[in-house]
Amino acid sequence: MTDPDKLKPVKVQALIVGSGAGGAVTAIELARAGFDVVVLEEGNRQGLDAYGQSSTRSMQLLYRNKGMTPIIGSVPIGYVEGRCLGGSTEINSGFWHRLPPEFAMRWTKQFEIDGLSVEELEPHFAFAEEHLHVSKATNIPKSTEIFKRGTELMGWSARVVPRAANNCVNTNACASGCPKGAKQGMTQNLIPLAEKWGVRFITGAKVKLLLKSHHRVTGVLAEIHRSDSSTDLVRIDAEHVFVCGGATQTPALLRRSGIKTHVGDTFQIHPMLKVAALFDEEIDAHKSVMPMVQVKEFWPDISLGGSFFTIGHLAMNLSDNWLETRDLVKQYRNIATYYVAARGTGRGTIRPARFGSDYAHLKYELSDVDVRHLSQGLARLSTLLLQAGARAVYPCVQGLAKIDTELEAVRWLDENLPRNKLSLTTVHAFSTTPMGERMDRCAIDSYGRVHGFENLYVNDASMLPDSPGINPQGTIMAVARRNAQHFVSEKK
Numbered sequence: 001m002t003d004p005d006k007l008k009p010v011k012v013q014a015l016i017v018g019s020g021a022g023g024a025v026t027a028i029e030l031a032r033a034g035f036d037v038v039v040l041e042e043g044n045r046q047g048l049d050a051y052g053q054s055s056t057r058s059m060q061l062l063y064r065n066k067g068m069t070p071i072i073g074s075v076p077i078g079y080v081e082g083r084c085l086g087g088s089t090e091i092n093s094g095f096w097h098r099l100p101p102e103f104a105m106r107w108t109k110q111f112e113i114d115g116l117s118v119e120e121l122e123p124h125f126a127f128a129e130e131h132l133h134v135s136k137a138t139n140i141p142k143s144t145e146i147f148k149r150g151t152e153l154m155g156w157s158a159r160v161v162p163r164a165a166n167n168c169v170n171t172n173a174c175a176s177g178c179p180k181g182a183k184q185g186m187t188q189n190l191i192p193l194a195e196k197w198g199v200r201f202i203t204g205a206k207v208k209l210l211l212k213s214h215h216r217v218t219g220v221l222a223e224i225h226r227s228d229s230s231t232d233l234v235r236i237d238a239e240h241v242f243v244c245g246g247a248t249q250t251p252a253l254l255r256r257s258g259i260k261t262h263v264g265d266t267f268q269i270h271p272m273l274k275v276a277a278l279f280d281e282e283i284d285a286h287k288s289v290m291p292m293v294q295v296k297e298f299w300p301d302i303s304l305g306g307s308f309f310t311i312g313h314l315a316m317n318l319s320d321n322w323l324e325t326r327d328l329v330k331q332y333r334n335i336a337t338y339y340v341a342a343r344g345t346g347r348g349t350i351r352p353a354r355f356g357s358d359y360a361h362l363k364y365e366l367s368d369v370d371v372r373h374l375s376q377g378l379a380r381l382s383t384l385l386l387q388a389g390a391r392a393v394y395p396c397v398q399g400l401a402k403i404d405t406e407l408e409a410v411r412w413l414d415e416n417l418p419r420n421k422l423s424l425t426t427v428h429a430f431s432t433t434p435m436g437e438r439m440d441r442c443a444i445d446s447y448g449r450v451h452g453f454e455n456l457y458v459n460d461a462s463m464l465p466d467s468p469g470i471n472p473q474g475t476i477m478a479v480a481r482r483n484a485q486h487f488v489s490e491k492k
Contacts, residue, residue: 021460024194026484043082048178053177062090073364110436114446125477136160146336147385166188259453266434278391302377321399386403
């Protein structure tokens, strides 16, 4: 490897690694305060013409590892995250939640976090909601109507979830990048705004190492991938470094750089089990946005909701029992997909692969409580869908090809699904550098500064101290803005 000391350095005032929900917010707040800001993004900048393509193509352009990142454990779990300018905000649902007050209070007490009250977070949520055009949809697709009908028949608490979307026209392309620019990923709002404030975004820039001297980070070593396929190894010196690479890449980079205390040891997720529901009526879920109602009757342990749908995704969801279910693909117009998500009480680890690799090793052990919640959730979700008119429900469980009676559904209220037969996924990861003043369990302080360092900060999903049980983007952005403003107040 090239000796970093022999590279001619580029010097910047504030360097941010990552351009997703945390990185974009950090960039704009620092730039507005007068800092010279450079953001390094591992993925590429894509225009709207690259969005809305086939699943295979979009995964090549927008996803890490082309959409195939396994979480290893006794129950393997499929995980996806963005690898492009804007990060995972470009490919998520845009569903928006504020941090529930009880979580803010619990985190404050258990992790000794300063300044995390609902009142203190209010202006930061309001800022994000204004810029991302967060609102409830008025154009409700059939898959949502059916799900809502089921919740009403069951008498359960449910809500149409607000989304970060502006004039959504139901292209059904949330997971492949919205080709209309309606879903408000960071490239549609905060990144252009940050550029107007002078922030420089460098894409195709993989940060390999943080360079340290005593209690300071002096800069980074980055590999720049150019459009002609050439690469340059560049040393960038910085007065302040913010790592915002997300819950998997941030701890991998820190540990690769020798920063390991409480880093990557408390990985948490929302384990998710999907089902396909067959109806007599045509749903045409492939032509509309995903179902927008979530059941919160059993929150925080269990959430029920709707999933992204394409014919390819349907085939994948049916693959666990393909011999029994393959003919269902022909009836795709009558099918919608839904999920049960557990809050996630297990723990996992993030470790870097060998130097030079693009991979981080993800491990998570599904707890017995997780299995119990997923089993109960499947029972309740299946009952809801059957009540709403589903002919049958097809879960992603090997050997459980179909649930077509409520009696069969409620079986799982008392019995546990076989953990070695579960096909689980997740799109929510966090808690790999937990924040707080508890030195025995926290990697960073209440405002993101890495314990033991004067100028190194984390400002992304990694900092959430445990699983929030909600779509986390809103909380990430609000806390990240709070942290960035605290940094500015200390330095200016």
